[in-house]
Amino acid sequence: MSTQPSSARPFGARLVAAVSERGPLCVGIDPHPALLEAWGLESDIGGLERFALTAVEALAGTVSVLKPQSAFFEAHGSRGVAVLERVIAEAREAGALVLLDVKRGDIGSTMSAYANAYLADSSPLAADAVTLSPFLGFGSLEPALSLAERTGRGVFVLARTSNPEGRQVQGAALPEDGRSVAQAMIDEAAARNAGAGPLGSVGLVVGATIGRTGLDFSQVNGPLLAPGIGAQGATGQDLRTVFGDQLAHVLPTTSRDVLRHGPGVAEVRSAALRASESIAASLRV
Numbered sequence: 001m002s003t004q005p006s007s008a009r010p011f012g013a014r015l016v017a018a019v020s021e022r023g024p025l026c027v028g029i030d031p032h033p034a035l036l037e038a039w040g041l042e043s044d045i046g047g048l049e050r051f052a053l054t055a056v057e058a059l060a061g062t063v064s065v066l067k068p069q070s071a072f073f074e075a076h077g078s079r080g081v082a083v084l085e086r087v088i089a090e091a092r093e094a095g096a097l098v099l100l101d102v103k104r105g106d107i108g109s110t111m112s113a114y115a116n117a118y119l120a121d122s123s124p125l126a127a128d129a130v131t132l133s134p135f136l137g138f139g140s141l142e143p144a145l146s147l148a149e150r151t152g153r154g155v156f157v158l159a160r161t162s163n164p165e166g167r168q169v170q171g172a173a174l175p176e177d178g179r180s181v182a183q184a185m186i187d188e189a190a191a192r193n194a195g196a197g198p199l200g201s202v203g204l205v206v207g208a209t210i211g212r213t214g215l216d217f218s219q220v221n222g223p224l225l226a227p228g229i230g231a232q233g234a235t236g237q238d239l240r241t242v243f244g245d246q247l248a249h250v251l252p253t254t255s256r257d258v259l260r261h262g263p264g265v266a267e268v269r270s271a272a273l274r275a276s277e278s279i280a281a282s283l284r285v
């Protein structure tokens with residue numbers, strides 16, 4: 001598999017351009033069985049394909065970032081993964097950046113294989129960026145961090161996730177200096193992004209649901225993906241509580257709250273535009 005450098009501009013620069021044109025909203029493509037049913041589709045490969053490609057048609061020309069959730073495609077086996085490959089290709093073709101939500105993390109030698117799967121130019125599953133789990137140690141992500149850098153792609157590392165259980169691990173204090181695990185991940189990303197312009201390509205995942213935590217995002221110089229808007233109960237206003245004066249690089253993301261408006265292409269697109277306007281109003285200082 002080739003891991004030759006791509007001629008693409010760094011992900012951070014491409015993201016800044018996309019956000020300035022289309023706004024910061026990221027919409028997730030999460031083909032939940034319940035949503036397929038609500039759209040009048042069977043929970044089978046045909047239903048998955050219709051759902052996911054309708055979402056691409058509705059959204060890829062409108063929002064800056066689309067975030068397919070790999071789990072819902074993998075649940076359909078190899079044919080589901082083939083649909084995911086089409087989603088990535090067609091969304092990118094229509095002008096959206098694709099952030100593949102796979103939350104991968106493993107020992108370094110296996111991490112190299114994951115990196116090749118999602119970040120190598122030649123992979124059919126290569127996206128513009130992927131989500132990574134750093135809980136085997138931030139350093140274990142090195143193969144993905146370096147391949148992403150070489151191929152102009154990005155990564156989003158879990159720091160403080162939107163689910164309430166996340167605090168158990170991510171809020172724990174490190175024995176050496178008392179920083180929380182989440183703050184340590186934030187600081188690692190900041191170190192990777194130092195000096196990058198206009199924005200680094202190592203992002204973080206920080207839930208819009210987590211409230212006031214005292215986490216310091218001021219040095220990150222990278223994108224902050226904020227899931228939890230809509231179905232998980234967070235609103236645009238919660239972004240202010242979580243991120244304080246660091247709203248400029250926040251990418252709010254929502255999935256079910258937009259997708260539930262299907263199956264019509266126009267209705268899904270309008271829902272995303274409404275969400276985008278409402279988020280923009282909340283982020284305006």
Ligand SMILES: O=c1ccn([C@@H]2O[C@H](COP(=O)(O)O)[C@@H](O)[C@H]2O)c(=O)[nH]1
Binds near residue numbers: 161206230232
């Ligand atoms: O902390 C996290 C990290 C990832 N997610 C993912 O985002 C979407 C949220 O979907 P909604 O329908 O908007 O709730 C989903 O794919 C999660 O796996 C997250 O929610 N929280």
